[in-house]
Amino acid sequence: MEALQIAGALLTLLGSLFILFAAIGLLRMPDVYNRIQAGTKASTLGSILTLLGIGLCHPEWLLKIGLLILFVIISNPVSSHVLGRAAHFAGIPLSKRTHIDTLKEYRDKELTAKEEQQ
Amino acid sequence: MKLKSILILFIILLAFWIILNNSVSPLILLTGAVISLAIAIGFCKTCDVFNDLRLTPRSFLYTFLYLWVFLIELVKSNFDIAFRVLSPSLPINPGIITAKTTLKSKMGRLILANSITLTPGTFTVDIIDDKLFIHCVNMKEEEQEEFGNHIVRKFEKYLEVIYG
Structure with a gap:
């Protein structure tokens, strides 16, 4: 019992550490898209580890915690994708360090093709 | 093909219901099965998300x-x-x-x-x-x-x- 509690506490600590990295990433990254990268990735594993840690402390909750983890895994990438897509649609610029933007090229090409048709 | 979607959705919903209730007593199982079946049929009249799933x-x-x-x-x-x-x-x-x-x-x-x-x-x-x-x-x-x-x-x- 005691060992499980300690393992759970350590997992929760590790999870919060990853969430801390996500927070630092949000502050340090240069533009929206890179911030989304730092935010989603670190926070996904962070919340999974935190939840697993709680599950080890209370083994009777493990199945429900499994459900929570499933929801986090499904919803996290979807929300980050939608944020990124909306940002790109709204024309929020990428940082100066960006090398290439094929999506913008593609959209511009479609736009000119449409204009030519009209 | 619609039957497959209904069946898969039914199984997923029932599994969620059992995990959330944390028991498999007949009454809870029956309630869950009826509600899951109703939702699965109601929602899968037009849905085709699971059609491509291969069950091999x-x-x-x-x-x-x-x-x-x-x-x-x-x-x-x-x-x-x-x-x-x-x-x-x-x-x-x-x-x-x-x-x-x-x-x-x-x-x-x-x-x-x-x-x-x-x-x-x-x-x-x-x-x-x-x-x-x-x-x-x-x-x-x-x-x-x-x-x-x-x-x-x-x-x-x-x-x-x-x-x-």
Whole structure:
């Protein structure tokens, strides 16, 4: 019992550490898209580890915690994708360090093709 | 084909119900089964999300392989991003690249895009037809095509078997 509690506490600590990295990433990254990268990735594993840690402390909750983890895994990438897509649609610029933007090229090409048709 | 969708949705809903209730007493099981069946039939009159799912032993095996690969990638991506965030020089070379997928089914593409979002330094900005637009934290300008294919192929070979 005691060992499980300690393992759970350590997992929760590790999870919060990853969430801390996500927070630092949000502050340090240069533009929206890179911030989304730092935010989603670190926070996904962070919340999974935190939840697993709680599950080890209370083994009777493990199945429900499994459900929570499933929801986090499904919803996290979807929300980050939608944020990124909306940002790109709204024309929020990428940082100066960006090398290439094929999506913008593609959209511009479609736009000119449409204009030519009209 | 509609029957398959209803059946899969029914099984998923019933599994959720049992886990949330934490018991398999006959009364709870019966209530759950009736409600799950009603919801499954009500919602799957027009839905076709599970139609492409293949229910063969090989596809089950590949589902487990896929989950395993996915978890490893998830952990790797977290360490990668943590390393980049913490290093003083912030070593990033961001860019949006294009990758083509051979997956036909909508569900397969959805899962592919979500998996890419959770792999090291990449996230899907948009999907137009069979083209995925992926934002990378660290890309090489010369070999972007290969890089994009490499990202997509990693998951595609499993999803191909599961969804086709």
